[in-house]
Amino acid sequence: MTSEPIIRTVNISKIYKIGEEELYALRDVSLEIRRNEYVSIMGPSGSGKSTFFNMVGALDKPSKGDVFMAGYRLTDLSPSQLAWVRCHNIGYVFQSFNLIPTMTALENVAIARIFSGRTPSEARKDAAEALGQVGLSDRLEHVPGALSGGQQQRVAIARAIVNKPSIILADEPTGNLDLHTGEEIIKLLSDMKTNFGITIITATHDTKMLSASDTVVWIKDGRVDRVAARSDVKIEVGSIDGSTLA
């Protein structure tokens, strides 16, 4: 069982039709992500990075090819089963946090727990615990508007882990945060991997992310350009920074 990668994509393509023309957002991407791996998907905007990310996260279906999650082919699942997978197996973290503005931090986390079938009171208890794990025990009753960006992203991470998923998908989690806060969020995600064995998949163009990653995947023009282990990447970080900052 453990040999089966947690996510496997087989020749997935995503084609958008604009009039008569076919536009490939992704072209024949095959990739394996192992359990308890921290994977960063890098690529400029328009590279197909987000499209790939959405496929892997069971949020969108490929036009061709298959996505397997823990051995299940996602296209074989019904909408209700897909909702179950999103609820129990995946935690999502977004660039713009996507908290519900009318709900308190506690309620934002609790609603995810309610979707897994818990009663509202059980859900609140578990939500408080999850918020404790991200260091926000003293902010339970604050609405998102009263929290800083970093705190909002922590609430989002608490929401992502409250159902104890095996995967966290983070789309540009540091994109709206300053350097220091971004590093804290990366550290937090990295801790989730180390302490809880969660597989972390992030889409990013933030080079800070690289140091926490086990594997870095570069996507370019809808294809996997390169896959590298962390040990190989470290050497290159300087050159990436150097070239972008120069």
Add this chain to the structure above:
Amino acid sequence: MTNTAYNTERRMDELDRIPDQTVIPWSVAFSVSWGSLRRRFFRSLITMAGVILAIAFLTYMLVTDDVTNALILVNQDQLNILLQKADVDIIAATGTDKRMMLLIGLSLFTCLVGIINSMLMSVTERIREIGTMKCLGALSTFILKIYFIESALQGVIGTLIGLLVGFVVGFGISVHSFHGYVWQYLPVVEILKSLGISAVIGALISVVAAIAPAQWASAKEPVDAMRVEQ
């Protein structure tokens, strides 16, 4: 070192079959909708204003009509003078006339379009919220439930306020025009019937106006939540 306190609750690869997602009961959906309404109070108030005005107008028309019809039937000289002063056509006024029905119908239709419009706007504003909920595992039926409850609640509260306002204004104007005669010949049954009709029409409008936006909201894909629009 993996923390033993954390166990992925249901690992997909240990299951023979992926279960169906839990269906959230109406009571939970209700508390979510109620919270959202309360915190978007002014927004809801605008939506409700449409219902309040339409139902108040309908109730006002029906109640004043009930009162004048009852007074016409009394056929007493002094009362007939009062009726003529109030511009009531004593001879023709047998039941609600067609022009009035058309006017009422139009006002109700406007109200229906108004609620649908403001519900659709509220759904558009919250597409990302809907997408997020779907990412968290919400089924389309849950989204359908919360938006249905939300617009139905606005409709019901609006109807109740509209009934009260329409009745008070209609009855007040009648008492002002016909003084004690109103009390003397009060058409209790007819007025109750009119209030009932208004309530039923208000409820119908709310439900019909709720269905389209709720349907539209629930059909949104979770991938919409991921799109960053800034």
